[in-house]
Amino acid sequence: MINGRTIDIAPSILSADFSRLGEEIDAVKRGGATLLHVDVMDGHFVPNLTIGLPVVKSLAKATDLPIDAHLMISQPGVYAQQFVEAGAKMVSVHVEADANLHRTLASIRTAGALAGVVINPATPIETLSEALSFADYVLVMSVNPGFGGQKFITTAIDKVKRLKRMIADRQLAVRIEIDGGIDLENIAAVVASGAEIIVAGSAIFGAADPEAAVRGMREATMQWV
Ligand code: DX5
Ligand code: ZN
Numbered sequence: 387m388i389n390g391r392t393i394d395i396a397p398s399i400l401s402a403d404f405s406r407l408g409e410e411i412d413a414v415k416r417g418g419a420t421l422l423h424v425d426v427m428d429g430h431f432v433p434n435l436t437i438g439l440p441v442v443k444s445l446a447k448a449t450d451l452p453i454d455a456h457l458m459i460s461q462p463g464v465y466a467q468q469f470v471e472a473g474a475k476m477v478s479v480h481v482e483a484d485a486n487l488h489r490t491l492a493s494i495r496t497a498g499a500l501a502g503v504v505i506n507p508a509t510p511i512e513t514l515s516e517a518l519s520f521a522d523y524v525l526v527m528s529v530n531p532g533f534g535g536q537k538f539i540t541t542a543i544d545k546v547k548r549l550k551r552m553i554a555d556r557q558l559a560v561r562i563e564i565d566g567g568i569d570l571e572n573i574a575a576v577v578a579s580g581a582e583i584i585v586a587g588s589a590i591f592g593a594a595d596p597e598a599a600v601r602g603m604r605e606a607t608m609q610w611v
Pocket of ligand 2: 398423424425456565585
């Protein structure tokens with residue numbers, strides 16, 4: 387151990403083959419995945435529909451990888467606690483979607499999961515200044531939410547660096563997650579900037595061998611752990 391950082395690789399099942407989801411999950415686990423990222427979309431907060439509570443419930447029974455639920459839905463406060471009850475160990479909500487963020491984050495923690503705050507690419511880190519005290523992690527979007535396979539927005543690197551400084555200045559234990567367009571090319575820069583929970587969808591499940599893809603991404607982060 388050189389730096390003592392824990393890097394989590396969180397494959398996003400959005401890009402998996404849903405007809406063989408169990409096998410896909412087993413493969414990424416063998417490759418070294420430490421979390422499972424589940425993208426919940428409501429066709430309202432983002433222009434896409436995906437999966438919800440019943441799938442999280444089934445996944446929680448089928449795998450021992452902790453489920454990281456990313457809620458891209460309007461009124462996340464109505465559902466956040468239900469995702470914990472369905473088995474998610476981490477639940478994150480967008481600042482852009484929630485007028486009662488403190489209440490929602492508290493409900494996630496009370497239900498027994500880690501509470502995360504998500505910010506879109508054009509949302510400044512300054513909007514987090516109060517919420518940081520009530521969150522366990524911040525998810526910085528490096529694409530606009532809604533779809534897998536989009537191009538990484540490079541300004542996210544500097545944004546993560548500034549957020550990391552903000553957290554350090556406040557002496558908080560908040561971790562940084564990053565999501566969107568992460569691949570073998572940019573994962574090293576992303577981790578160097580301060581992100582510790584790395585989400586990747588198409589770079590893993592779009593690869594011929596998802597197990598090897600996770601292994602490759604993990605190896606690319608070794609110098610920081
Ligand atoms: C986008 C989702 C992401 C998505 C990432 O709205 O939040 O988790 O699955 O996919 P890639 O890694 O392909 O950008
Ligand atoms: Zn996501």
